Structure formats: C-alpha cells, structure tokens
Amino acid sequence: MNPSSLSFSLNEKGRDFAVGDIHGCFSALQTALDTVNFCPTVDRLFSVGDLVDRGAESHLVLDWLAKPWFHAICGNHDFMTWRAALGNPYLEVDHQMHGGAWLYDLEADEQQRIGHRLASLPLVIEVQTPNGLVGLVHADCPYDDWAAMPKGNHSEVDIDYYLWSIERYKRQYTVPVRNLHALVHGHMTVPEMKILGNVHFIDTGGWSDRGHFTLLDLHTLKAHRGPGETLKPIVRLNYR
Numbered sequence: 001m002n003p004s005s006l007s008f009s010l011n012e013k014g015r016d017f018a019v020g021d022i023h024g025c026f027s028a029l030q031t032a033l034d035t036v037n038f039c040p041t042v043d044r045l046f047s048v049g050d051l052v053d054r055g056a057e058s059h060l061v062l063d064w065l066a067k068p069w070f071h072a073i074c075g076n077h078d079f080m081t082w083r084a085a086l087g088n089p090y091l092e093v094d095h096q097m098h099g100g101a102w103l104y105d106l107e108a109d110e111q112q113r114i115g116h117r118l119a120s121l122p123l124v125i126e127v128q129t130p131n132g133l134v135g136l137v138h139a140d141c142p143y144d145d146w147a148a149m150p151k152g153n154h155s156e157v158d159i160d161y162y163l164w165s166i167e168r169y170k171r172q173y174t175v176p177v178r179n180l181h182a183l184v185h186g187h188m189t190v191p192e193m194k195i196l197g198n199v200h201f202i203d204t205g206g207w208s209d210r211g212h213f214t215l216l217d218l219h220t221l222k223a224h225r226g227p228g229e230t231l232k233p234i235v236r237l238n239y240r
C-alpha cells in the first residue's frame, strides 16, 4: 500500500514546479519543461499523480521516477495500475476502459516492477517554500486544517478522498486550508488553473491533444503555461 507522506525541505538553489496529470505524455511534459528552462541540477518537479494511463508513453514511468529531480504522489490511475500489476485489481473501476490497456501488453516482470514502484509513491507531499508550506494531494483534501491531516496511517475514507474526490471543485468551496500556504491538486481537468481559497487545480490537460501543461512555481505560485491549446470545459467522466 502507498505510504503516507513525504516532506521536502526548502530548495535554496533552484526552483520548484508542480505539474498536473501526465498520463504517459512524458515527451510533451519535457517540451513544457524546456519552455521554463528547467534546470535538472537545481530545479525540482513535483507531480500531483496520474503518471500513467491514456497516453502513449506510460511504459516510460520508471525512467522518469528514477530522475533525482522528479517526485510524485499517487493518483487514482497509479493506484489502479499498481493494484492490477500486483494481482489485486481495483474492481470498482474498469482500468482497461480508462486508459489502462498499455499495462496488460507488458511482460509480467515489467508489470511487477511498475506495480511495486507505483505502490511506493506517497499519497501526500509537502514542500517547504520561502512563503510557507505547500501541500500536494491528487484529487481532494477532506480537511480544512493541514495540521489536522494525519502524518501516517491514512484511513481508507481519507485515501478514497485523496485519490478520487471532486467535492471541493464541484461545490466551488472557497474556504482556504489553514496552516498551509497553498494546496495543489490534479485530477479535475480545467481549461486554465483554477484557485479556490488557497487550493490550486493545475491539471489543464497537458495529456490531451486539446490541452496544455501548467507548471506552477511553488515559490511564487505563478503559473507558467506550456505549449498547446486551451481545453473547452468538459463534462467530467464519471469513473464510478
């Protein structure tokens, strides 16, 4: 099972960026990183999860997770992938129908390697910045106070929220999360970065031919727009 939380200290030498769902579109991500002159020796990139499924390069996920400057939390697609790869599929959603077919084309040992690596991703990352602590959770946070978040042993109910919920977005809930400078989510695909209180939704569909990646500078909270189009508001796909 995914471990709890990882904390990163202040990056005094370079910049920190967060990026939304990648979904196996690593080449397009690299193109976006080039537009901000991303420097692998000093900059860091934090993914809010959903590294795999849908895109054509999901099989490259282990190469990316091996990069010392790339850090990721677990999204619902990473979760479905590791559960299937390790022989315990998540039965509430048809993984293959939601972009997961690539996994089943791989050799069994490669599936195992990917499964173990994705199962080791944390559910929560917090990053210290010059302006305070920034949190990353894939889909949603059930707490109004970051200090109330469990540091370990997340409950099944909380994990379900972290991975799948769209409640905050659906309700357009603007109460900020206390004791936190900013919270960053992916999962909910939006035409441009959406801010509710201090919660930033940054999945602008860089994984889609019709969208673009947003790179959110965690030190300044300035959003950098990668190349590509602007998605039209979409009717959200219901997983379950």
Ligand SMILES: [Mn+2]
Residues within 6 Å of the ligand: 021, 050, 075, 076, 077, 138, 139, 163, 186, 187, 188
């Ligand atoms: Mn997701």
